[in-house]
Amino acid sequence: MTEATRILLDESRIPHNWYNIVADLPVPPPPILHPATSRPVEPDDLMPLFPVELIDQEASAERFVLIPASVRDVYRLWRPTPLIRARRLERALGTPARIYYKYEGGSPSGSHKPNTAVPQAYYNARQGVGKLVTETGAGQWGSALAFACAQYGLECEVWMVRASYDGKPGRRSLMRAYGATVHPSPSPLTAYGAEALAHDPDSPGSLGIAISEAVETARAEPGTRYALGSLLNHVLLHQTVIGEEAIEQMAAFGEAPDMVVGCTGGGSNFAGLAFPFLREKLAGRMAPVIRAVEPAACPSLTRGVYAYDFGDAAGLTPLLKMHTLGHGFIPDPIHAGGLRYHGMSPLLSHLYELGMFEAVAMEQNDCFEAGSRFARSEGVVPAPEAAHALAEVVAEALRCRETGEEKVLLTAVCGHGHFDLDGYDRYLSGRLEDLSLPQDRIDTALAGLPSL
Amino acid sequence: MTEATRILLDESRIPHNWYNIVADLPVPPPPILHPATSRPVEPDDLMPLFPVELIDQEASAERFVLIPASVRDVYRLWRPTPLIRARRLERALGTPARIYYKYEGGSPSGSHKPNTAVPQAYYNARQGVGKLVTETGAGQWGSALAFACAQYGLECEVWMVRASYDGKPGRRSLMRAYGATVHPSPSPLTAYGAEALAHDPDSPGSLGIAISEAVETARAEPGTRYALGSLLNHVLLHQTVIGEEAIEQMAAFGEAPDMVVGCTGGGSNFAGLAFPFLREKLAGRMAPVIRAVEPAACPSLTRGVYAYDFGDAAGLTPLLKMHTLGHGFIPDPIHAGGLRYHGMSPLLSHLYELGMFEAVAMEQNDCFEAGSRFARSEGVVPAPEAAHALAEVVAEALRCRETGEEKVLLTAVCGHGHFDLDGYDRYLSGRLEDLSLPQDRIDTALAGLPSL
Incomplete structure (x- = not known):
């Protein structure tokens, strides 16, 4: 363990490959189906929408995919991103846990996207x-x-x-x-x-x-x-630069995480952080608990079903096997707009079925409380999406205060909250509501699942 | 010269001292005067407003002031800040000049403040x-x-x-x-x-x-x-961490600047970048041109007078010898709110009188044009204040394109523009006006200068 607060890597340490977890799965993920035929889509079906390389990546089972030099060159504008030990948050919580966060909010547009x-x-x-x-x-x-x-x-x-x-x-x-x-x-x-x-x-x-x-x-x-921007395999693949860098930076801190926590909407930020750590776990090189945090208002993992469904509300997309609340489900207007999606990435859904990670749901007031606490101690005002992961990190750190465990907790702050400050204002003035989600709203939406 | 795009320093390289340029001036700056007596203020006069250490720093002639360990510890949340070569902006401009910027927008609140x-x-x-x-x-x-x-x-x-x-x-x-x-x-x-x-x-x-x-x-x-947040000696002193880090980072790039450009409102960001380079210049170790950029709507250096004036509009503060448009001058509502101040830091004003730097004034449409160009090539959307400095950097780089000079240009992007996007929207939709500033508005305000 070093005394450092931030581990920065110079640009030569930008990963040379994206990591494709499909190569390491004991069971391959189910195929995407054509809605008209209910048969697996062919690459040609996707050609009007995506370029060839992305279609190839979508179906690839290669473990590593080379990052083109031109892409690494643009990444140099903000990557590698810092990995920061949240020493001031630890002190504010009085926890023996050690909290680390990968900060993606310093990108040009302010998130991992x-x-x-x-x-x-x-x-x-x-x-x-x-x-x-x-x-x-x-x-x-x-x-x-x-x-x-x-x-x-x-x-x-x-x-x-x-x-x-x-x-x-x-x-x-x-x-x-x-x-x-x-x-x-x-x-x-x-x-x-x-x-x-x-x-x-x-x-x-x-x-x-x-x-x-x-x-x-x-x-x-x-x-x-x-x-x-999320959901599909090639999108999750590209996000693995987050976790690859974090592995090197955690090693520079002299640490291995006991728990990796990320927020999930479509799943790209969570997967980007978690997949490389899951590879290390599958290989027996570390053993972190991996935990996804979703909003209580849109709980596709914790209250949805695992079924084929459409990616959009209108039913125009191919069918994806995923955890879903039904494509007709309209989440309440919580401030974490990036987490308001009825389904979960098919690849992540498959991993969830395989028992490779856990999931919990959080109310938004708890998230904004964690976000405010984080801002006052660490300086960065996190996006409401990132505040979901932080709420679970804070909860775990407080559990460690009870038990005395010196757990090593790792999360990603996937974006800053500069465009979400109205949500903080509402929270701080007590005007933010936690709305319960009755089961019948989910049941109604699930009744609209397509039949195969 | 390296092939790097960003030079990052680890936290051990946060400066240990602030640099006080007063120690190296051939002529000491004029004193602050008490408005009632027109005599130099005593430290006791300032005790109701400031703590002892800041009052001491305000009057100090020591070359270096030790940064307290606790302050360096908080600085670690975001310092050292990166120094970045704007390779993509250079290509977009087709210039042989090499453009470097110190990026202060990654701080918790998003600026150098x-x-x-x-x-x-x-x-x-x-x-x-x-x-x-x-x-x-x-x-x-x-x-x-x-x-x-x-x-x-x-x-x-x-x-x-x-x-x-x-x-x-x-x-x-x-x-x-x-x-x-x-x-x-x-x-x-x-x-x-x-x-x-x-x-x-x-x-x-x-x-x-x-x-x-x-x-x-x-x-x-x-x-x-x-x-x-600006204007006074102790504020400028604290900002010199910008220039101290930049000197080390430029050396890591294998470069010495031919020109250092900063925007000026009260002057703290410009001084923070420029003072350490001025020290090097005074010592004969480098010879950059130092250039301040102010808004045409509030041109205290280029159209103001050098005189004792109040720091506030109501005339409640001590009297400061500075370049001023008169404390009754109300600048037009340009978007660079941080540059809308009738006066200029007394210390910078003194240096300007000594011929230690140049000043130019910029219209805000030119600034937003430079800011947009910068955003599209470098990713960061600069604050309108920083866009003033960038407008001059772009102009100089285009002059280099004409002459073929491979000048090394250095500036600071003192903040991001996430809270200033309405200004960009107005610029991009052609709704942003450049308002001329008639001389009689300045003359009227200057007629209200206090008599000593």
Whole structure:
């Protein structure tokens, strides 16, 4: 154990490979199914949406995938990210536990999302694609892709859920500063959006509608492809730079984690941190407990079922075997917009079924309490998503205070909360509610699962 | 010259001393005068406002001032900050110049301000002070002090100019997240604020009024002191960690700057970068041109006079010999709120008179153009204040493109622009105006200079 607070690595230590956990699984993950035929999708089915390399990565069983030199070169703008020992938080909690966090909020767009946005833009640019389209909720993914497209001279068009477009002007403007075009969704620019507007001119939108608008545009426009910020295997793959760096940095601290904790929405941040540690665990080189933290308002792992479901609300995507609350489930408007998704990454869902990690659900007031505590001791104001992981870390550290255990806890602060301060304001003024989620709301949504 | 993009230093390389340029000046700076007597202020006059150590530092002529271990320990949360070669900006500009920037936006509150907020909180806490009060415009200083007070268990009360309080809710909430109390100014809580409200119940406030409210509170409440975020010698002193680290990092790049460029409002960021390089220049170890960039809307160096003037609009402070537009000058509401101040640091003003640096003024559209260009190539969206320095760096790099000179340009990006994105939005949509500043507005304000 060193006396250091931050372990920085110079840019030569950016990983040379992404880690593909599929290579190390005892059982391969179930295939993606074509909704019309209920048969596994073929690579050709995905060609209108994604470039060849990403389709290959989606189905790859190779253990390591070489990171292109051009992508590593862009990563140098902010990677390796620091691994920090939260000494001041430990003191504030009076815990014998040692708390470490990998800080991803220092990236250009302020979260872990550029780790995959950059390679996605790169592979598309190399294939001659001129424009990427996507959807975004609170804007973390959209701003990451806008940044990445600016790096490769690609146009970028983003459909942003109207409620966020109106209520979170900061991230909307951030996308524009990077040169992207941003539309509120539903928009009159697509058939699906126009239909939604005809149905309800004042629609606040949803991620499901926004996905449909982006996918429709990608299919209709030549030279345009679609990009997704979570959920799929290739996205999780790109995020493993987080865990690979963390392994080296924990070793520099002279530590091995007893517990690795991450927040889960679609799952990309959690997987990015956890997969390399799971590899080490499978190989018997360390033995951390791995724990996912999801919002109580959107508990796909802890209260969902494991079944084939659509990725979007409209039912336009291929079928994914995943933990889901039903594609018709509409989560309450908690502040952690990045965790408001009805399903969980199929690959993570498969690992969960294999018993490779645990999951707990957290109420948002507990998360904002942990986030505020973290801000006052460590300085960084965490995004509400990251505050979910921190709430569990704080809870575990307080359990250690009771038991006297000197556990080593590791988490990732996947983004800063600069665009989420209204949530902190509400929490601090006692205006934040924890809404219970009655079982019948889940049951109703699950009744709409597609039959195969 | 290395092939590196970022030079990171580990925390052992945080400077052990602040550098006091007063020790190396051929002529000592003029004294601060008491407004009632027009005689130099005595340390005792400042005791109701500042702790002893800061009063000592204000008048010190020692070349180096030891940074307390506790302050270095808090600095470890984000220092040393990275020095980055802007390779992608160079390519975008097609310039043979090599551009380097010291990035201070990764601090907890997002700017260089915590460099002085932390020692100010430390010295006050050590003297048994229980609460610090201050004013803030756009909130960069207030959020830095709120963070620093949280580190030392001090209460923090901030008067925030009402126009910003209403229009910039993000930084207001950030201060609250750190545990500070924030009031819109003018407020009914002070005699001066109540008077201002009686005069105009809808007053948008001004930095001058907010200073008066904070100073009045510090004087009235036992155990409470005042803290200032720029202008004074001790504030500039604390910021020299920026330049000290940059000297080591430029050496690691194998470079010496031909030009050092910084933005100036009160002057603390510019001085923090420039003073250590000026020491090296005075000693003949390097020979950079040093250039300050101020807003055309508030050109204290390029269009002001060098005279004794008040630090606040109400005329309550001691008299400072400085470049000033007159304490009654109200700058147009440009987006770089941190540069909207009628005067310039007395120490910097003295150096300017001695010919130790140059100054230019920039229109804000040119600054936002440079800021957008920087964001798209380097990823970081700079604060509008930092964009002033970048506008001059871009202009110089384009001059190098004409001449073929391979100049080495160094600047500091003193903060990120996450809370200033409305300004970018206005710029990008062509709604940002450059307002000319007629000479008669300056003349009118200068007519109100105090007579000695």
